[in-house]
Amino acid sequence: MTAAVVTGIGVLAPTGVGVEDYWSAALDGRTGIGPVTRFDASGYPARLAGEVTGFEAGEHLSKRLLPQTDRMTRMALVASDWALADAGVDPRERTDFDMGVVTASSSGGFEFGQRELAKLWSHGPDHVSAYQSFAWFYAVNTGQISIRHGMRGRNGVLVTEQAGGLDAVGQARRQIRDGVGLVVSGGVDGSLCPWGWVAQLSNTRLSHHDDPRRAYLPFDADASGYVPGEGGAILVIENGEQARSRGVGYGEIAGYASTFDAGPGADGEPGLRRALTLALADAGIDSSEVDVVFADGAGVPELDLAEARAINDVFGRGGVPVTVPKTATGRLYSGGAALDLAAALLTIRHGVIPPTVNVSGPAPGYDLDLVTGAARRLSVRTAVVLARGYGGFNAAMVLRAW
Structure with a gap:
């Protein structure tokens, strides 16, 4: 079967603009979480975010594009x-x-949408940009990337919140196996505006801490929610023969699976463990062959416990190193799992696992070999990335050295 290989990575994250800056910060354990600066969040119960700094869209995109794009789309294009x-x-x-x-x-483009709705309410419909018709839309990043690079093949968008980055890349792998030569995939998100903030608060999982070092602590005894953020990663995926002929490739997308949790009040365990076992089976490997797991790391005690149980059921207690580098960036929604894929691929290439910052160690009962304190040197040939989206989405992806 045709191999799907990641040959290119583009990153914009709260800890670094570009792969080199992001990876350096991840290994050093530097955090990009701090007080919200993009709007006045003082009146909200959650006031911290992972903001992308040092990014000026006008330095990379034409003046024609700027009026018709939301900030997240500008980041995705770059x-x-x-x-x-x-x-x-x-x-x-x-x-x-x-x-x-x-x-x-x-x-979608919440920040753009809020700005145009404010014009509608305060000045009337004649003042609303015509670009509002698509700049807010879920598929806008796909559309703008397609237009920019003349990519007229199979295009699509996956809307599964934090799991979306894996689901999109899983769909890209299907396209490669169906004969498409190249697919641009991944996710970049951002809705750090009052409208988007209220929408995020509605899930009741955001941390209300004001100390960036204690706000987002997955698998920690003091876990009390997560910090949202913006950014993500875009990947170039090609068929294996094409990648090998050019001598490129970070790693192969060897396995993928997605599941859905039962509805509230329904019987049955969460679907993450099943997604993990299905992804390993899809890759044709045993759990003993996995060198590291990039966990979802919800930062919510009951969700952390469910994930720890899934990992321990498959790998054994403390049976595999586990890391959550997103504690330095916050959860980036549809960009979060894509950024974890980038981190996992860089781990395979460089043989070093980035740490879970701010967490001193897993709380009693989790029984995980959590990478904390400092990066861990380890030869890594196979990595697993886990992700869950609000509403019951689960996804797992296996990456293998190429």
Whole structure:
């Protein structure tokens, strides 16, 4: 069966703009979480976020694009440019229908939408931008990347919140196996505006701590929610023969599976363990072959316990190193799992696991070999990334050295 190989990565994260800056911060354990600066959050119960700093869209995109795009779309466009450059791909040299785009989305362009709705309420419909018709839409990142690079093949969007980054890349792998030559995939998200903030608060899982070092602590005894953020990663995925002929490739997408939890009040265990076992079976490997797990790390005690049980059921208690590097960035919604994929691929390439910052160790009862304090040197050939989305979405992906 045709291998799907990641050949390029583009990253914009609260801890770094670009792969090099992000990876350096991840290994050093530097955090990008702090007080919200993009709007006045003092009146809200949650006041911390992972904001992308040092990014000026006008330095990378034309003036024509800026009025018609939300901040998250600008970041996605630049990340796709960087990912293609990293892969050594010039789309103009390829057949347009042999290239596709599949991204994940959670909120769409909320910041753009809030601004235009404010114009509607205060000045009337004549003052609303015509670009509002699509700039807010869930599929806008896919559409704008497709237009920018002339990618007219199979395009799509997956809306499964934090699980979306894995689901989008899983769909991209299907397209590669069906004969598409190249797919741009992953996720970049961001809705750090009052409208988006209220929507995020509605799930009741946001941390209300004001200390960035104690706000987001998955698997910790003091876990009390998570910190939201913006950013993510865009990946270039090609078929294995094509990647090998060019001598490129971070790693192969060897296995993938998704499941859905039963509804509230229904019997049955959460679906994360089943997604994990199905992904391993899809990759054709045993759990003993996995070198590291990048956990979802909800930061909510009951969800952390459910994830720890799933990991221990499959790998044994303390049977595999586990890390949650997103404690430095916050949960990035549809961009979060895509950024974890980037981190896992960089771990495979460099042989070092980034730490779970701010967490001193797993609380009693979790029984995880959690990587904390400092990065851990380890030869890694196979990594698993786990993700869960609000509403019952579960996904697992197996990455293998190429």
